[in-house]
Amino acid sequence: MNDKLLILRGNLKANLSDVAKEAGVSAITVSRALRHPDKVSKKTLDKIMSVVDRLGYIPDPAARALAVGKTNVIGVVVPSVTNNVFSDVMRGIFETSEGSKWQIQLGNSRYSPLEEERLVRTFLSQKPAGLILSGLEQSEATSKLLMNADCRIVQIMECGPAPYDMMIGFSHIEASRVATRHLLEKGYKKPGYIAARLDPRSQRRLQGFEEVTTAAKLYDPARIVTTPRPSTVTLGCELTADLLSKAPDTDAILCNNDDLALGALFECQRRGLNTPNEIGICGFNDLEMMAVANPAISSVRTHRLQIGQQAMSMMDAALAGPEPDPSVIDVGFEMSARESTNRSAK
Amino acid sequence: MNDKLLILRGNLKANLSDVAKEAGVSAITVSRALRHPDKVSKKTLDKIMSVVDRLGYIPDPAARALAVGKTNVIGVVVPSVTNNVFSDVMRGIFETSEGSKWQIQLGNSRYSPLEEERLVRTFLSQKPAGLILSGLEQSEATSKLLMNADCRIVQIMECGPAPYDMMIGFSHIEASRVATRHLLEKGYKKPGYIAARLDPRSQRRLQGFEEVTTAAKLYDPARIVTTPRPSTVTLGCELTADLLSKAPDTDAILCNNDDLALGALFECQRRGLNTPNEIGICGFNDLEMMAVANPAISSVRTHRLQIGQQAMSMMDAALAGPEPDPSVIDVGFEMSARESTNRSAK
DNA sequence: TTGTAGGCGTTATCAA
């Protein structure tokens, strides 16, 4: 077994003491050379580095984790990997983590609080450096886990009270209030609402719509159509069809997201309803395609990429110190008013 | 330090020997009880389980990894986390892995072979149980790593010769041949092609188009517009505009993917060009929205979800034994012919 | 069916 060094190239991987032996130093010195190069004399450092290189030594993360009681893993739990909203957030996270020492591990809770709990439990067992999760509300068990968790936490997508640790997002209810007011300002008198898969954030958006229409005395429950099914463009068509059959005089549709909005537009076109004059359409999130549809579709622009990027930056700062200064960030949103709600004067 | 058990609830986490002491057995027995319950007497098993439960014991994956030299991690490298194609594949992988012992770890190579190499290296250092990656070609260094890798490998998205291990996908060149022939059969004489971000699979699709048009003596390089930029609906509009300015008599557009196809449709509509009569449009992948556009857009249906699901099933089978039987699977594709290429007789 | 001994590769601590 002592001919290990001879066989190294090919099969066995070198470990710390292999490197140490070859370099004529002790294992711990190699360890230091790798982690704190400044605490090792230039000469031994050079020697060690050349051996590391020659043997192709790569540290074993499991051994390190065992010794330190911590990993470089940052666990990310998203409710969906297909939803455009989260893919943008994920992209921001991945982009920003690249080049850093952090290793992103992704979990898909599929909008299930129980699955989220399972994932958090699994992640925590790995002694992660941090955890990024979506939204304000978790199951009670998950909450308890998180409050006692020995790692940094960033909640994303929403802003609200009592963060576990850090937080970045925006107010969904406020965003939908603004969109609803936009419809009213444009002169629509009978606005409807369609929504799929009512997660907590969707529900708050619906609530914003209800508030504003109620205040304007334009609230009509017959013009609200929702379904637990996951959102698609096709579903946007169907929900629009439902809405128009229940309330044919609807003159505008606020859609819970852009897929639905595109579907709504297609469905209205098929029925020969002119958008924006006969029926206004507004989406949510402002995916890039909204701007190039015919007519261009109004939407509420949300800063998904930025949320991912900054969530990761905050995490990195929190872990590397100094503490990120605002530890709760509201990135806001903007109303992107376009043709689809730009009704001619009536 | 021996009052550990007293403090357990709250701060410290129990480890194997804590459980062992409490249960009045040895650590290894607890370990066995957890992994091979049938190799432990019913009585001790019960006792152990109740203690495990009471102390909230959770095994430390790092310690296990160190002892066994393997983890439950399955590394997945995708070229993009935002591209719809890969989100569907990822969804299939996550769905299928759920409930299994495998832990998915996702890496985003952003279509960069170098980044892919870095990711593979990192994954391998974690001694994963398996690796799932996209496509046939890797950098030479990556190839070497993979060939010597001590884990199972599934290549996804494409089918081709010389898999490292397992493989599931389809023939991109054949798929685009079929789509191109479809256009010709529908009577289009001046087909063009637009493509964004030419990864190897996109290139093979372009190649299929070139082959078939050349054979039909309808090949015209002026009608091929490509860009390295990432694909979006907006870009579909732009590329279409480019194509139509370079070759205004183009009567059909084969698009490298569905985003571009939707953009192409929007652009044509904006120019008052009738689809399918003045200009045919065909996409690739058949995202659900293709079927509900106006007109419905023809596309080539690819089985992305299935690829993800089966990739994971094969991996699971390979790891749990027995070996998955065909270890290379061609899931094929289907031409979804719709209105957008259904030209009236001319 | 259960237990003992030893090791996995790294790092913290303390000493030189």
Add this chain to the structure above:
DNA sequence: TTGATAACGCCTACAA
């Protein structure tokens, strides 16, 4: 600046 020693928590091999 460097090193010896002892963990970290679990598992394999062998023994009882």
